[in-house]
Amino acid sequence: MKVEQISIFIENKSGRLADVTQTLGDSGINIRALSLADTSDFGILRLIVDKSNQAEKTLKEHGFTVSKTEVIAVEVPDRPAGMASILKILDSGQVNVEYMYAFVERCGGNAVIIFRFDDPEAAIEVLTRNGVHVLEGKQVYNM
Amino acid sequence: MSRAALEQLQLLRLQQTVERVQQKVPCYQEKFARAQIKPGDIQSLDDLRRLPFTTKEDLRQNYPYGMFAVPMRDVVRIHSSSGTTGKPTVVGYTRNDIRMWTQMVARFMTAAGVDINDIVHITFGYGLFTGAFGLHYGGEEIGSSVIPISSGNTDKQIMIMQDYRSTALVCTPSYALTIADRMEQKGISPKSLALKYGLFGGEPWSDEMRREIEQRLGLLATDNYGLSEVMGPGIAGECQFQQGMHLFEDHFIPEIIDPDTEEVLPPGAVGELVLSSISKEAFPILRYRTRDITRLDYTPCACGRTHVRMMKTMGRSDDMLIIKGVNVFPTQIEEVLFQAEGCEPHYQLIVDREGSMDTLEIQVEVNECIFFDEMRKQREFVDQLQKKIMSVLGVGAKVKLVEPSSITRHEGKAQRVIDRRKR
Numbered sequence: 001m002k003v004e005q006i007s008i009f010i011e012n013k014s015g016r017l018a019d020v021t022q023t024l025g026d027s028g029i030n031i032r033a034l035s036l037a038d039t040s041d042f043g044i045l046r047l048i049v050d051k052s053n054q055a056e057k058t059l060k061e062h063g064f065t066v067s068k069t070e071v072i073a074v075e076v077p078d079r080p081a082g083m084a085s086i087l088k089i090l091d092s093g094q095v096n097v098e099y100m101y102a103f104v105e106r107c108g109g110n111a112v113i114i115f116r117f118d119d120p121e122a123a124i125e126v127l128t129r130n131g132v133h134v135l136e137g138k139q140v141y142n143m
Numbered sequence: 144m145s146r147a148a149l150e151q152l153q154l155l156r157l158q159q160t161v162e163r164v165q166q167k168v169p170c171y172q173e174k175f176a177r178a179q180i181k182p183g184d185i186q187s188l189d190d191l192r193r194l195p196f197t198t199k200e201d202l203r204q205n206y207p208y209g210m211f212a213v214p215m216r217d218v219v220r221i222h223s224s225s226g227t228t229g230k231p232t233v234v235g236y237t238r239n240d241i242r243m244w245t246q247m248v249a250r251f252m253t254a255a256g257v258d259i260n261d262i263v264h265i266t267f268g269y270g271l272f273t274g275a276f277g278l279h280y281g282g283e284e285i286g287s288s289v290i291p292i293s294s295g296n297t298d299k300q301i302m303i304m305q306d307y308r309s310t311a312l313v314c315t316p317s318y319a320l321t322i323a324d325r326m327e328q329k330g331i332s333p334k335s336l337a338l339k340y341g342l343f344g345g346e347p348w349s350d351e352m353r354r355e356i357e358q359r360l361g362l363l364a365t366d367n368y369g370l371s372e373v374m375g376p377g378i379a380g381e382c383q384f385q386q387g388m389h390l391f392e393d394h395f396i397p398e399i400i401d402p403d404t405e406e407v408l409p410p411g412a413v414g415e416l417v418l419s420s421i422s423k424e425a426f427p428i429l430r431y432r433t434r435d436i437t438r439l440d441y442t443p444c445a446c447g448r449t450h451v452r453m454m455k456t457m458g459r460s461d462d463m464l465i466i467k468g469v470n471v472f473p474t475q476i477e478e479v480l481f482q483a484e485g486c487e488p489h490y491q492l493i494v495d496r497e498g499s500m501d502t503l504e505i506q507v508e509v510n511e512c513i514f515f516d517e518m519r520k521q522r523e524f525v526d527q528l529q530k531k532i533m534s535v536l537g538v539g540a541k542v543k544l545v546e547p548s549s550i551t552r553h554e555g556k557a558q559r560v561i562d563r564r565k566r
Contacts, residue, residue, distance in 0.1 A: 005516075011545050037518045042544050044518055046516070064547070067514055099518075
């Protein structure tokens with residue numbers, strides 16, 4: 001039920017984002033979703049890619065600081081208040097969201113949102129209990 | 144030996160040394176003439192401070208043999224210091240000097256725990272550098288079994304330590320960590336080694352680093368101090384109580400001075416260590432400015448040895464920073480980073496001035512130990528570092544995380560300080 005995500009430390013200077021994406025491109029790795037959290041000095045780039053092991057290896061070889069984390073991909077109804085309904089369910093289960101971002105592709109008419117939870121097991125449990133579809137990693141990488 | 148008896152011996156030897164350099168070493172003849180001082184003026188140990196200092200520059204100007212006080216036929220060994228800038232400095236030893244040196248090394252090795260049953264593994268490079276030969280002869284003097292493996296090839300070092308059952312490791316503290324890292328990589332447990340003691344010297348290190356080495360290699364780590372200009376290793380060394388290095392005052396007289404005013408500071412003060420050798424024949428040296436910042440502790444040691452204890456060097460008088468009027472040593476910051484990261488930090492200090500205010504920025508290379516996927520944790524890490532540094536230094540600093548390998552290194556050594564302030 002979990003999706004592997006690659007996080008990369010990026011110093012806030014011109015060209016670094018291009019360097020990361022070029023490095024991945026040169027190794028034939030395709031980015032499926034991304035988000036960038038930043039401060040004035042540095043940023044944390046988070047990526048879902050089609051080949052995460054290879055991406056991690058390549059980036060490390062090129063001298064980047066990389067960490068792998070597990071996130072959860074959730075299908076969210078693509079209509080007004082669709083997102084709110086999911087967050088309400090999470091709130092009722094007392095699960096905290098560390099951060100989230102949207103996936104580029106849709107899945108059967110629904111939007112896909114990537115979540116990082118403080119307690120992923122509890123989040124999966126409460127979501128599936130309330131009939132929300134949580135995607136498998138394999139599905140996400142090949143979307 | 145009581146302090147009174149020791150001081151009597153020191154005065155006698157000092158007078159003999161001053162007399163000899165006046166006769167044999169032109170550099171000292173000139174220095175004494177300029178300071179208007181004659182050997183006969185040295186009537187008490189307090190008169191030592193009337194003598195001029197000797198600096199690294201003096202040694203360079205007298206390259207290679209100008210400072211020698213004996214003819215070359217009496218010199219049986221030549222060593223030299225690693226010249227980081229320009230020409231190296233050359234030092235010589237007579238047969239008696241080698242004997243004395245050997246005894247001093249044996250003295251601190253014994254204090255560290257080494258005895259006749261130990262197998263001493265020396266990873267210093269055998270060559271012009273004094274480290275390897277000093278420890279080698281000292282180990283043999285004690286009667287321990289010396290393995291002169293020399294430097295390099297960490298895998299082979301580990302294999303020899305396992306197979307030959309080395310009990311005492313002699314190296315720099317950073318190399319000890321390299322060995323520990325390599326063992327961890329290869330899944331070798333420190334329990335498969337027979338190490339009991341680690342005798343570390345050659346570079347400044349922190350108590351945090353000591354604890355890490357002790358824990359990861361399963362040994363008792365002691366510090367020792369020496370510099371080739373004065374003799375090499377064997378000037379000072381720690382006993383097993385690890386409360387500072389006993390400085391062998393029967394052969395060397397230490398002083399602590401303020402590096403700027405050159406005033407001698409009272410016992411217990413932090414300042415630059417100045418050393419005079421009082422028994423060496425080939426290369427006597429008076430009031431040598433070591434540039435090492437330390438403190439001398441004259442209180443009795445639990446081990447019973449009466450020689451003064453020299454604390455770990457806290458930095459160099461030439462890399463000490465004064466920021467907003469506060470003395471800052473890069474090693475203090477290193478210690479904070481080491482604690483926070485749990486591994487060897489790569490960092491650089493950028494000192495600048497905005498208006499009339501000094502600023503200190505600490506650039507820290509990110510690695511996997513200190514990289515968090517959540518921004519909240521990453522920022523907390525930076526905030527905590529800044530708070531800790533403030534409390535340790537008494538001066539605020541901005542911590543900036545930078546990408547790995549972005550701090551320039553020269554031959555593996557990072558330039559620790561960049562001071563952009565106008566002088």
